[in-house]
Amino acid sequence: MKITMAHGSGGKATAELIEDIFEKSFHNPVLAKMEDSAVVPGAEKIAVTTDSFVVTPLFFPGGDIGRLSVCGTVNDLLMSGAKPRYLTCGFILEEGADTEELKKIAASMAETAAEAGISIVAGDTKVVEGKGGVYINTAGVGFVPPDVSLSASSCEEGDVILLSGNLGDHHAAILSERMNIRNTIQSDCAPLNEMVNALLESGVKVKAMRDVTRGGLGTVLNEFAGASACCMELEETAIPVSAQVRGFCEILGLDPLYMGNEGKMTAVVAAGDAQKALACMKESRYGENAAIIGKVVSGEPGTVLLRTPIGGTRIVTVLYGEGLPRIC
Amino acid sequence: MTDIQSYLKAYDGQPLRLMEVCGTHTAQISRCGITGMLSPAIRMISGPGCPVCVTVTAYIDRLVALSMEPENVVATFGDMLRVPGGSQSLNDAKAAGGHVRMVYSPLDTLKLAADDPARTYIFAAVGFETTAPVYAMLLEEAVSNGISNVKILTSLKTMPPVIDWICKNQGGVDGFLAPGHVSVITGSRIFEPLSEKYGIPFAVAGFEGPQILAAIYALVRKSGKAGVMNLYPGAVTEEGNRTAQKMVDKYFTPCDAAWRGMGSIPDSGLLLREDYARFDAGSAGLNDDRGANARCRCAQVLTGAISPNECPLFGSACTPQTPQGACMVSMEGSCYNYFTNMRKR
Numbered sequence: 178m179k180i181t182m183a184h185g186s187g188g189k190a191t192a193e194l195i196e197d198i199f200e201k202s203f204h205n206p207v208l209a210k211m212e213d214s215a216v217v218p219g220a221e222k223i224a225v226t227t228d229s230f231v232v233t234p235l236f237f238p239g240g241d242i243g244r245l246s247v248c249g250t251v252n253d254l255l256m257s258g259a260k261p262r263y264l265t266c267g268f269i270l271e272e273g274a275d276t277e278e279l280k281k282i283a284a285s286m287a288e289t290a291a292e293a294g295i296s297i298v299a300g301d302t303k304v305v306e307g308k309g310g311v312y313i314n315t316a317g318v319g320f321v322p323p324d325v326s327l328s329a330s331s332c333e334e335g336d337v338i339l340l341s342g343n344l345g346d347h348h349a350a351i352l353s354e355r356m357n358i359r360n361t362i363q364s365d366c367a368p369l370n371e372m373v374n375a376l377l378e379s380g381v382k383v384k385a386m387r388d389v390t391r392g393g394l395g396t397v398l399n400e401f402a403g404a405s406a407c408c409m410e411l412e413e414t415a416i417p418v419s420a421q422v423r424g425f426c427e428i429l430g431l432d433p434l435y436m437g438n439e440g441k442m443t444a445v446v447a448a449g450d451a452q453k454a455l456a457c458m459k460e461s462r463y464g465e466n467a468a469i470i471g472k473v474v475s476g477e478p479g480t481v482l483l484r485t486p487i488g489g490t491r492i493v494t495v496l497y498g499e500g501l502p503r504i505c
Numbered sequence: 506m507t508d509i510q511s512y513l514k515a516y517d518g519q520p521l522r523l524m525e526v527c528g529t530h531t532a533q534i535s536r537c538g539i540t541g542m543l544s545p546a547i548r549m550i551s552g553p554g555c556p557v558c559v560t561v562t563a564y565i566d567r568l569v570a571l572s573m574e575p576e577n578v579v580a581t582f583g584d585m586l587r588v589p590g591g592s593q594s595l596n597d598a599k600a601a602g603g604h605v606r607m608v609y610s611p612l613d614t615l616k617l618a619a620d621d622p623a624r625t626y627i628f629a630a631v632g633f634e635t636t637a638p639v640y641a642m643l644l645e646e647a648v649s650n651g652i653s654n655v656k657i658l659t660s661l662k663t664m665p666p667v668i669d670w671i672c673k674n675q676g677g678v679d680g681f682l683a684p685g686h687v688s689v690i691t692g693s694r695i696f697e698p699l700s701e702k703y704g705i706p707f708a709v710a711g712f713e714g715p716q717i718l719a720a721i722y723a724l725v726r727k728s729g730k731a732g733v734m735n736l737y738p739g740a741v742t743e744e745g746n747r748t749a750q751k752m753v754d755k756y757f758t759p760c761d762a763a764w765r766g767m768g769s770i771p772d773s774g775l776l777l778r779e780d781y782a783r784f785d786a787g788s789a790g791l792n793d794d795r796g797a798n799a800r801c802r803c804a805q806v807l808t809g810a811i812s813p814n815e816c817p818l819f820g821s822a823c824t825p826q827t828p829q830g831a832c833m834v835s836m837e838g839s840c841y842n843y844f845t846n847m848r849k850r
Contacts, residue, residue, distance in 0.1 A: 356609040430529065430836060432536070487714040488510065489538025492847040497825035 180274040185304025194302060198276065199268075202283035203290070203297035207263075215298035217263055222321035224259035226250055229314040235278060237354050239346070239364030240439070242313060243285035248368050248439055250317035251293040252388040255373040256442065258327045259319030264290060265299040267314040271307025282311065293368035325377060331384040332405035336473040337451035339444045341372060341458050342466040344394060345422040345436030353425070362421050365463070367440030372461035381454045382447035389443055393435035396495045397443055398481045408476030411483045411493070417466045434483075435496040445473065506715055509722045516544040516725060522677055523547065523724050524809050526668065527684035528555030528837025529712055535846040537714035539721075547725060548850065550809035551839035553667050553764060554684050556632045556660075557584050558807060558831045558838050561763045563793035564631075564660045565590030571627055571658065571786060572603035578621070580606045580614040581629040588831045589797055611636075611643045618647075618655040627786045630657040635686040637661050637775055638749035641756045644784055659776060659788040662762050665695055666773035670764075672703045675808045680724035682717070683709045685737050692745030693735040700731045711737040756781055763792040765831065766804015796830060798822070803830035806839050812850065813843040820844060 183190040200208065207215045230246040240248075247264065254261040266286065270279070290297050295317065346365040353360055369388065376383055385405075387397045394416070402409050418426075418433045426433050440463050446454045451469055458467035476482065481493040525531055531551045534540060540549055553559050565588055572579040572595065579595065586596045586607060599605040604624075608614060611628050618626040630640045640657055647655050664687050671678065683696050688709045696707040706727040710720035720736045727734070735741055753775070762774025769792055777785045796803075801823065802816040813819055813832070823829040825841055832840035842848065 352609075430532070483538070485537045485714060487506075487537055487539075487542070487718065489542050489714070491535060491538035491541075494845050494847065497841070497845055 178276040179309070180270045180272060180276065180279070180304055182272055182304055182306070184270065185302065191302060194276070198280050198283050199300055199302070202280075202287040203300070205296045205298065207296060207298040215263065217298060217318070220320040222323065224254050224257045224319040224321050225316070226253040227314065227316040228253065229312065231312050232351065234354050235282065235311055237364055238350050238362065240366035241282060241285050242311060243282035244289045244366050245439055246313040246315045247286050247289040247293060247295070248366050249390065250315040251295055251368045251370070252442070254317045254319035255369055256327070256386045256388050257321065258325035258377065259321045261293055261295045261317055261319040261370070263318040264295050264297045265316045266297055267301040268303070269312040270302065270304045271310040272304060273307070273309035274311050275309065279311065289368060293370050327383060327385055329385050329387070329401050329404035332401050332407050332445045332473050333384070334407060334473050334475055335448045336384055336445045337448050337469055338398070338409060338411070338471040338473070339446065339451070339454055339458060340389070340394065340416065340468055340470045341369070341442045341464050343417045343419045343422065344389070344433040344438060344441065345418060345426065347439040348436035349422045349425045352429070360421055360425065362425065365438055365440035367463045369440065369442055369463060372442065372458055372464050375457040375461050376444065376454060379453060379457050381450040381457065383454070384445045384447065386442055386444045389438045389441045391437045392496045393437060394443060395434040395481065395493045398493070399495045401445060402481050403479045406478040407473050408478060409471055409481045410474045410476070411471035411481065413483050413485050415468055415470045417468050434493060448472070506718070509718055510542060513543050513547065513718065513722060513725065516546055518546065519728070520546045521548065521679040521725060521728055522550055522809070523680045523682060523721060524550050524552045524671070524678045525682040526552035526554040526664065527682070527686065528558070528835065529686065530682055530684070530710065530717065531555070531839055531842050532837050533712050533714065533717060535842040535848055537717065539714065539717060540848060540850055542718070543721070547721070550678070550812070551806065552671065552809060553767070553807045554633070554664070555832070555835050555837040555839070556636070556662070557588055557835040558803065559662060559764045560588065560631055560660050560831060561765050561791065561794040562589070562591045562796055563763070563791040564658070565594065566793075567787060567791055568595055568629055568658060569593050569598040569603065572598045572605050576624055578604040578606055578617070578624050578626050579629060580608045580617060580626050583607050584835045585629050585631065587828060587834045589828060591793070591795055592797055611639055612646065614655055615643065615646055615650070615652055618652050619650070622654055625654045625656060627656045627658055630659045630661060633662055633664060633684070633687050634690045637753045637757060638690065641752040644756050644781060645752070647784065656784050656786040657777070658786040660791070661757065661775035662764065663759070663773055663775065664691070665699060666770050667764060667767070668699055670767060670770050671808050672699065675810055678705065678809065679728050680705055681707045682720050682724065683707045683733070685709060685711050685741065688737065688741040688745070690746050690749050692743050693733050693741050694743045695745070696733045700733050704729070704731050706730060707733045709733070709735045709737050709741050711740065760789070763794060765794055766807055798829040801830040803832045803840070806832055813840040814849070816840070
């Protein structure tokens with residue numbers, strides 16, 4: 178069945194769509210009440226975030242828009258030290274969208290939400306004219322334990338920078354699909370609860386964490402260096418990138434430092450805790466390729482430097498433009 | 506390699522200005538931090554080897570005009586979308602209702618055209634010897650599959666004439682890091698007449714950091730003498746890729762071409778042959794090059810006359826977010842690379 182404008186009317190067709198797909202996929206006691214808003218137990222420090230997902234194609238190697246829409250918001254909550262609890266989802270469906278695909282997307286969201294320990298407690302559906310596209314907005318709520326305080330402005334000289342795994346897998350997987358390039362690159366799309374919990378519960382002094390999404394590692398570390406008025410130095414050879422993604426980047430003139438990821442995080446920790454933090458990451462799900470990639474050094478505040486394999490040094494700035502393939 | 510690095514860092518001979526012609530070399534030199542590994546007496550300067558950067562505004566204006574006609578769709582690479590024309594970029598045209606599609610490969614245009622026979626798909630065919638064979642392939646496919654609603658607007662250029670122009674009009678270049686991708690197609694021998702004519706060395710280089718360093722070392726050692734050194738023998742032969750050359754000859758013929766800031770250079774471009782003129786979306790005579798910002802000095806940057814950070818607009822009015830000239834748009838552009846890597850020299 179295809180989505181029609183009637184599915185966005187608020188009438189019978191809308192109710193059936195919600196019952197058949199969304200309620201069935203996301204079923205939980207809060208959502209089942211179907212009130213105008215979900216009433217949930219609270220806490221003193223609440224983390225709230227929202228994100229919209231407009232990716233094409235809807236299904237790609239290693240994930241789909243549904244898994245992405247949960248992971249993106251869950252990871253944003255995790256990076257502020259919160260325990261993710263509740264998720265809302267708003268669907269904007271274009272006329273002609275396929276309900277079978279929608280079922281798969283909802284099932285994928287439900288599965289990912291279960292993995293991330295978050296309940297989908299409220300939602301909304303709108304239908305617009307178009308060509309069968311699906312767009313999802315998710316908002317997340319999490320609770321921050323009283324003793325957790327993370328901030329991009331907390332980095333200081335001597336701290337060590339870690340990365341949880343290979344850069345660029347998601348970006349390369351999506352581009353490969355769009356460009357019809359055959360390879361085995363899979364998106365890294367994943368919720369990072371286990372890794373963050375392990376880090377925070379291990380006693381490691383974590384100064385700042387950030388998931389490495391659009392804009393890539395280069396942009397994230399510039400945000401840290403700017404907020405903390407510090408200088409960061411990276412070792413290019415220490416930054417993990419798979420051989421396939423490296424080759425893909427070389428062909429297209431892309432830089433892994435600016436590739437988007439959906440299941441990678443970077444953390445800045447106190448120097449004495451670096452090895453312990455690395456062990457936590459490596460032992461966690463999705464962290465097997467974690468590495469120490471650099472440190473906070475004395476130098477021009479707000480700057481990120483990269484030592485290249487041939488012994489040169491260059492400044493890494495934020496991403497400018499869109500990270501598109503070059504033309505020759 | 507350590508010896509080469511030590512030599513280049515300690516070099517205290519005659520000051521040398523070496524031009525990397527190719528945009529990919531410019532990007533790699535920045536990415537590897539190579540300028541910081543050289544003695545102050547060795548200065549790398551960027552040349553006219555970024556195809557987007559040397560495109561004149563008349564070409565962009567023509568694409569913009571074509572995109573506004575209801576029966577057309579202009580298909581192009583991502584970086585072309587943001588290049589300013591006389592008053593608008595293709596992105597501006599798109600926002601104003603123009604039909605513009607970004608593609609990842611020229612051949613994608615064929616599928617778009619085949620799926621939408623009511624409209625004509627015009628590909629913005631920009632590039633050098635490297636990309637010309639791909640456009641020839643596009644036409645070959647269009648001919649053999651009977652796709653008649655696809656055209657190209659060419660801004661195709663060839664390297665030797667512009668290097669000649671720089672030596673003749675600008676001078677001050679002590680050696681050329683010859684473009685590796687171009688040389689794969691043309692062969693290294695194509696640079697021999699220029700090397701002899703001006704008595705300066707050429708080194709054909711690959712794109713890895715050590716390959717670039719080796720080529721710079723070769724140029725420094727051979728400074729003041731003619732000679733073409735092929736340091737990319739795995740990919741480049743003396744004769745080049747004959748098959749690709751034949752494909753280009755089949756569809757294109759040399760023509761005078763306008764280069765941004767340099768005016769028209771005789772026989773420095775490629776135009777569709779008469780037999781295939783039906784695929785041409787009006788490429789001839791696009792010579793006008795009046796940018797929206799008269800203070801933009803891309804022209805001098807492209808010929809190595811000034812460094813990007815000597816342009817009064819660099820980093821203030823002109824950034825990758827607000828490019829005033831093409832050199833700040835392309836990832837291979839000299840200004841873009843100096844800005845994003847905060848290169849000082």
